[in-house]
Amino acid sequence: MTPAHLPERLTISLWDFSWYTRAGAGEPYADLDAAFAETVERGYNAARICAAPLLTFGGLGLDPRIAVSGLGGAPDGGRYGRGTRWYDVPGGYEIDVRERLFELLQAAERHGVVVVLASWEYQQSPAFAATPDWWNAIDAVPLDDRYDVLAASFDRMLAAFDAEGLLESVAFTELHNEVDFxxxxxxxxRGARAVEWLEARHPSQLVSASYGKPPHLDMASVSPAMRVAQFHIYTYGVLDALQQRIDLRSEGTAGFPNAELRSLLVDGAPEFADYGRPESWRMDATVITDQMVYGYDFIDPAKWDAWLLEHYPAHRDEMHREMAARITGVAEWARARGVPQVIGEGWIGYTPLFGGFEEGAAGLELAEHGIRTALEAGAWGMVLCSNAAPHHPMWSNIEWQQRMNGEILAHAAQAAV
Incomplete structure (x- = not known):
């Protein structure tokens, strides 16, 4: 099912696009060797990244050297996205992403880590560049041609890695992250055909895509072309209940923010209209909304966590059941097709940067339930949590990561006996 040179189990840290958007002086990925050393210290053997194939090997006339700016300056003197996860990018430096990509693969090889290659480019990556060139170039690709262009880009990338002797550091390749979102x-x-074409070009490689929400009740609708069952297992439950009350993820809602959201904001938060929004092209280049940017930038994390903790008991059993059902549904589909299952993201959903619910006792219990369910279902790879990476506060919980990664790898060893 999996190439012999790859680990029996993948314990994955979700580095996403942050390895190049948070690489300024003093930031988590400024020193790739240090970031990999910390990753290995915590027990991981894999990192999942946005390899930015359209920027680095797309043949679209783009310069792979970009200026990183984040979502831009806000009218209060701060930066848009400062209270969010992944979007809290201060920027202020230039980086050659293609050159950095080779450095990352070389560092991964030195530290015994394999890399999952993906693209977030049609979801958010170009929004963090100082100019819209990257976004304009990829947006100009006709919708129906995007998988073909992605496949051709990865074809050139994998060939370049092969020429440098780096191909064995690639765990597998996803045409794009969360194709459903x-x-x-x-x-x-078209996506399935592009996967088959790319795999034929690189028969030693596993090629797939990933889904943000597996259709676990209708897995027959999923293309059998996927060579890795890479599905994300989020069980929103109590988080969804809160988001529905505060209408955070919508756009253009009359009267936003409503009273429920106002009750969770920090004292002195500006009015939504006064705060404004990032430049229009940045919002076009990402799937988040201006209401999310405002809400997360001014949420009081203590109030947010208190609401979730108060209401979690009413949702706990449902969330545990839903998580198990999704994992099991995907596992059965993978087993029937003889392909490995990977959970590249999970477990609760998108929370404020400094919210601690998922990192606290309730969230860790839920994560452990997901990890153990996935192990029993025979998953090849999994994250401990989407928030367990160098650019998140959860990275500081070294003991829990070591313990759970140890459990995953011990399970792999037992299964091999």
Whole structure:
């Protein structure tokens, strides 16, 4: 099912696009060797990244050297996205992403880590550049041609890695992250053909895509072209209940923010209209909304966590059942097709940067339930949590990560006996 040179189990840290958007002086990925050393210290053997194939090998006339700016300056003197996860990018430096990509693969090899290659480019990556060139170039690609262009880009990338002797550091390749939540067409037709074409070009490699929400009740609708069952297992439960009350993820809501959201904001938060929004092209280049940016930038994390903790008991059993059902549904689909299952993201959902619910006792219990369920279902790889990476506060909980990664790898060893 998996190439012999790869680990029996993948314990994955979700580095996403942050390895190049948080690489300024003093930031988590400024020193790749240090970041990999910390990753290995915590027990991981894999990192999942946005390899930015359209920028680095897309043949679209783009310069792979970009100025990183984040979402831009806000009218209060701060930065848009400062209270969010992944979007809290201060920027202020230039980086050659293609050159850095080779440095990352070389560092991964030195530290015994394999890398999952993906693209977030039709979901958010170009929004952090100082100019819209990257976004304009990839947005100009006709919708129906985007999988073909992605496949051709990865083809050139994998060939370049092979020429440098780096191909064995690649765990597998995803045409794109969360094809159901990105600006790409439905995967089943053109996406499936692009996967088959790329795999034929690189027969030693596993090629797939990933889904943000597996159709676990209708897995027959998923294309059998996927060579890795890479599905994300989020069980929103209590988080969804809160988000529905505060209408955080919508756009253009009359009267936003409502009273429920106002009750969770920090004292002195500006009015939504006064705060404004990032430049229009940045919002076009990402799937988040201006209401999310405002809300997360001014949420009081203590109030947010208190609401979730108060209401979690009413949702706990449902969330545990839902998580198990999704994992099991994907595992059965993978087993029937003889492909490995990977959970590249999980477990609760998108929370404020300094919210601690998922990192606290309730969230860790839920994560452990997901990890152990996935192990029993035979998953090849999994994250401990989407927030367990160098650019998140959860990275500081070294003991828990070591313990859970140890459990994953011990389970792999037992299964091999």
């Amino acid at each position: 990105s600006r790409v067409p439905p995967f089943a037709d």
